[in-house]
Amino acid sequence: MARTTRGGEERRGLRLALIMGGALLAASLASSLMARAQEPDEEDENNRAALVAHGREVFHHICAQCHSDKKGVNLVGPSLYGVVGRKAGTEPGYAYSEAMRNFGKVWTPEELTHYLWDPQAWIPGVKMHFAGLKRKYNRHAVIAYLETLHD
16 A cells, blocks of 8 residues: 555654654753753862852852942942951941841851841841842852952
8 A cells, every 4th residue: 555645744744753852852851961960969068169169159140139249339238248257237338227237246157157048037127138048058158159258
């Protein structure tokens, strides 16, 4: 029996669709695996360079929406240049909330870890309305990056 041209075209179209679908799936999987390989694991916390690099990335994706990492450049939030070791609520030229001005502590890595988990819970009444960095590695990475921002 001879095949009809239409049936042959349909089968070729189906084969082409399957091949293209498979190629797209393979490309998607490869891209996903490459992206996953780029994500640092918790063990990378001992690799300071990777920690700081990840912190810079998190800072620029999340924190930079309101904060600058440049000295003296206040945005919606104060500049975070030199924040580690600075007394809370003292960045020149920024209008802090009363709660932050009265906090009275120095920003140590430990204080920042608590604050970045949930700013409103750690210092009730602050202007920073942010849900917080819930992933411990991201908090530690951002703090490691902030520690590099100084004269």
